[in-house]
Amino acid sequence: MQTYRVGGAVRDALLGLPVHDNDWVVVGATPEEMILGGYLPVGKDFPVFLHPRTREEYALARTERKTARGYHGFAFHTDPGVTLEEDLARRDLTINAMAQAEDGTLVDPFNGQGDLRAKMLRHVTEAFREDPVRILRVARFAARFPGFSVAPETQALMRAMVADGEVDALVPERVWQELARGLGEQRPSRMFEVLRGCGALAVLLPEVERLWGVPQRADYHPEVDTGVHLMMVLDMAARLQAPLPARFACLTHDLGKGTTPADILPRHLGHEARSVDLLLVLCERLRVPNECRELAEVVAREHGNIHRSEAFDATAVVRLLERCDAFRKPDRFVQVLLACECDARGRLGLEERPYPQRDRLLAALGAARAVSTAAIAEEGQARGLAGQAIGQRIHQARIAAVAAALAH
Structure with a gap:
């Protein structure tokens, strides 16, 4: 029986990053031996155990076989004869397919350390194509490590998976889970760049995909392209350390611009109401949590009014606060204003412009409350x-x- 630290803990340690969680693989053991050693079984699909003292996860080395489309279409096999290399071979990226023995020896059969040095996101084996969630994970890692590139052969493989319909089989809960994690990374725009590059964004979030190529008035949006603006807004949200609900609101605030009639472009009259309609459909499809959906709905509907609120008199300000339900949910309104600030500053050359609307509306809310x-x-x-x-x-x-x- 041999125990190895694996995956992200090894990767982050090699990068000099803090390691918050350790995952372990056990080679040469049976479930019965783990239980006799005091480990608590918790795995549903395959044997995973909690250490009796540290409560960290220990998984028996395993292989897997594709049995159907989608994330759940796998059969797993564990026995004491499964080797560490066989276990590592089923992982997504080479930088996540390294292990460290108890004496500190690095086990790196797929040159993950070399790809760390080269700043490359590369799939381990052709088994990558069997799990469409890995497309989302590659995109998320691109957002976490914005200096890393996706290997050309991995890009080609992901495009082939999309063309084969694998992405269509993803369950909504897993799409949302990876999307939410990607929105919380260092540069969220990279996630969408990677998903667009392989065609997955058009399948998963067509409301977002259609924003590229949609023009806006250059006097308000020097970057002009709505998709480019959206990515700038998301990266501003990361810069301002916005929480997830505000980041999701940033992602969805301008969905209606993708359905603006061509004869009125680059103006986008009425896009706020169209954004709300599209947002609600998206949230239903991905089963987005209510906290994120409700805040995003307020931002989609009211961001234009909040931007213009510097010119509002007291009557108009109170009506705006009422529509935003700011008196009952002041903490949520703070996030609404943060998302609107990200929208205002997510424009080419205007990233450092102050956003006085926030302080004015917060002062008004304080007085009214x-x-x-x-x-x-x-x-x-x-x-x-x-x-x-x-x-x-x-x-x-x-x-x-x-x-x-x-x-x-």
Whole structure:
């Protein structure tokens, strides 16, 4: 029985990056021997165990065989005769197919260390084509390591997989999982660059794919192309360390521009409402979590008004805050404003431009939330008012508070 540290922990250690989680492979053992050693079995599809003390995952060395299309179409085989090299051969990229023995010896049968030095994302074997999730993983690693390139032969293999229909078999939950992780990486635009390059983006996110080549007014968008703008917005979200819901809102805020009638281009009248419609379809298809969907819907619908809000008087500001549900969900509104700032600064040559709309609207929200709605309701009830009449008094009090705040 031999134990090896494998995968990302080995890769990141060689890159000098922090290692947060260790994964281990055990060669020459049976499930019964692992259990006798105190390991807790947790694997559903194949034998994975938790270490009795560290709780890190230990998997028995295994091979796999393709049995059907998609992510779940595999049969796994484990027994004490499966070698470490056979286990590493089933992994996605050479930089993830290295192992380290307990004495520190590096096991690198597929030259992952060389590809780390060359900054190359390269598939290990032709078995790569059997799992379409690996296309998403390559794209995600491109976003995590933006200085790395995808090997030409790996690009060709991914294009062939898309042409063969493998991507169509991906389950929504796994697509969302990888998309969410990619959005959280150092340069999210690289994920979409790789997915576009192999044709997978058109299959998985056609609403996003169609944005490239769509022109915008150059006086507002010096980069002109909507797809280029979208990638700049995503990278700005990474730069500003936006949380996932805000990053997803950045991805989907302009979907409607892909359906703007040709006769009104490069203007995009009404694109906000079209963006919301497309967003809801996308979220249903990928089963996007409600937190992300709801915030993205607000941003898609209101980002234009938020950009123009510097010219709004107190009445218009309060109405905007109400539409954004900012009084009930102020923390979400902070993320809405962050996504809008990313949109405003995700433009060629305007990356360092300040975004005063954020501070103005946050000051207005603070003033409006300081209004004692309970006191107004109590006074209104004493005068025989109810329901809508009390709501109108609260609305007017908030307008007065915002007017005073904006005056200063």
